[in-house]
Amino acid sequence: MPDVKHFDPEVALDQVMTLFWRRGAEATGIAEVVQATGLSRSSLYATFGGKERLQAAALGRYLERQSRPVLDALAADTRGVPAITAFFERLVAARCTGEHARWGCLVTNTHATAGGGPPEIREILDRHHDALRAAMRAALEAARAKGRLRPGLDPEAVAEALTLQAYAVNLRSRAGAEADVLLAGVRAVVDAFTLAEER
Amino acid sequence: MPDVKHFDPEVALDQVMTLFWRRGAEATGIAEVVQATGLSRSSLYATFGGKERLQAAALGRYLERQSRPVLDALAADTRGVPAITAFFERLVAARCTGEHARWGCLVTNTHATAGGGPPEIREILDRHHDALRAAMRAALEAARAKGRLRPGLDPEAVAEALTLQAYAVNLRSRAGAEADVLLAGVRAVVDAFTLAEER
DNA sequence: CCTATCTTGGAATGATCGTTCCAAGATAGG
DNA sequence: CCTATCTTGGAACGATCATTCCAAGATAGG
Numbered sequence: 001m002p003d004v005k006h007f008d009p010e011v012a013l014d015q016v017m018t019l020f021w022r023r024g025a026e027a028t029g030i031a032e033v034v035q036a037t038g039l040s041r042s043s044l045y046a047t048f049g050g051k052e053r054l055q056a057a058a059l060g061r062y063l064e065r066q067s068r069p070v071l072d073a074l075a076a077d078t079r080g081v082p083a084i085t086a087f088f089e090r091l092v093a094a095r096c097t098g099e100h101a102r103w104g105c106l107v108t109n110t111h112a113t114a115g116g117g118p119p120e121i122r123e124i125l126d127r128h129h130d131a132l133r134a135a136m137r138a139a140l141e142a143a144r145a146k147g148r149l150r151p152g153l154d155p156e157a158v159a160e161a162l163t164l165q166a167y168a169v170n171l172r173s174r175a176g177a178e179a180d181v182l183l184a185g186v187r188a189v190v191d192a193f194t195l196a197e198e199r
Numbered sequence: 200m201p202d203v204k205h206f207d208p209e210v211a212l213d214q215v216m217t218l219f220w221r222r223g224a225e226a227t228g229i230a231e232v233v234q235a236t237g238l239s240r241s242s243l244y245a246t247f248g249g250k251e252r253l254q255a256a257a258l259g260r261y262l263e264r265q266s267r268p269v270l271d272a273l274a275a276d277t278r279g280v281p282a283i284t285a286f287f288e289r290l291v292a293a294r295c296t297g298e299h300a301r302w303g304c305l306v307t308n309t310h311a312t313a314g315g316g317p318p319e320i321r322e323i324l325d326r327h328h329d330a331l332r333a334a335m336r337a338a339l340e341a342a343r344a345k346g347r348l349r350p351g352l353d354p355e356a357v358a359e360a361l362t363l364q365a366y367a368v369n370l371r372s373r374a375g376a377e378a379d380v381l382l383a384g385v386r387a388v389v390d391a392f393t394l395a396e397e398r
Numbered sequence: 399c400c401t402a403t404c405t406t407g408g409a410a411t412g413a414t415c416g417t418t419c420c421a422a423g424a425t426a427g428g
Numbered sequence: 429c430c431t432a433t434c435t436t437g438g439a440a441c442g443a444t445c446a447t448t449c450c451a452a453g454a455t456a457g458g
């Protein structure tokens with residue numbers, strides 16, 4: 001009997017995610033969300049609840065749409081060291097050029113504002129952190145199997161280190177860091193963990 | 200002839216810096232600043248100008264009071280690798296325990312919110328970045344002189360990498376990361392850049 | 399076509415935002 | 429002590445914040 005929604009919530013959430021990513025969630029007012037989505041305040045609140053819940057939903061959507069594909073690609077890439085190198089090269093490229101240049105990473109940006117924030121948000125951040133570290137670790141194990149990983153290293157610690165490196169790339173890129181500087185930094189780390197390819 | 204200020208602007212700025220550091224500059228209202236400093240709005244605006252200028256001043260004060268001593272200590276520490284290790288151990292300890300636990304770093308936090316922000320802020324961030332990298336590089340050169348730096352490394356790139364690691368420690372600590380996890384990560388990076396001590 | 403039920407547009411809410419303003423208070427040179 | 433000049437407290441400003449509310453509109457089972 002009842003009326004049905006006149007819009008697609010999935011599309012709307014994508015728009016909100018993009019807006020929060022570009023402008024920063026806390027700095028974005030509901031009025032901007034209304035304008036970006038074309039929805040009315042009624043529909044917005046009826047569908048997503050208040051701003052805090054909307055923010056969590058947008059962050060979850062970011063993980064799903066942006067992070068997940070990249071993490072899965074990294075975890076599934078069995079090449080070893082080249083997989084890690086490719087991950088970072090694509091990361092730097094995405095952060096410094098193209099459609100989302102200088103937007104940083106929504107997950108990374110949220111870290112800075114999550115101090116004292118709702119535990120729900122922090123759990124999402126931790127889950128993402130674990131997922132990225134696990135993907136790194138998988139790539140590292142592949143590298144080790146190929147004899148490209150320097151002996152005596154703790155893969156878990158190395159995975160954590162590389163994950164931290166990725167966060168910093170995201171962070172610095174939003175403040176305008178140069179792509180080649182960031183690349184030189186990550187290359188130095190990856191090189192230090194690996195052995196030169198045999199020929 | 201005129202009246203003089205009834206307060207010490209230096210003390211007030213320290214209080215504002217602490218407040219912005221703990222709560223986040225953007226999330227902090229002028230009302231909170233008034234309460235924390237005990238000043239009236241009149242004195243606040245007459246002394247520091249609007250919020251944007253206050254934010255820049257607080258960030259500058261943070262560099263002076265918090266970052267500078269640590270950076271100078273790192274640059275002046277001629278021990279080489281132990282200097283770098285000590286820097287990171289103190290960093291993790293400061294971020295995860297004590298008075299400022301889970302506050303993160305005001306400079307690092309500002310990175311996430313500086314997207315599209317005033318160029319003045321971004322320049323401060325860049326100056327800090329250069330200073331930290333230079334201090335790292337000085338310590339690396341000392342390590343190289345002692346034969347503890349792995350041969351064939353580009354000190355500039357390694358300094359950049361270590362600087363990025365420090366940012367990530369700051370970032371993750373604010374979201375609640377465990378000290379031992381962060382330490383394991385940075386240890387892996389430092390170890391990878393260095394050679395075991397001779398005995 | 400009727401009507402119960404949900405959605406929608408948009409006005410209205412009170413709170414808080416950063417900022418301005420002015421009268422009253424404090425200061426120190428004359 | 430007088431007065432020019434700055435500082436101070438605090439009211440007031442318009443803008444924007446997130447949220448609520450309701451009448452009007454749309455829908456689909458009966």
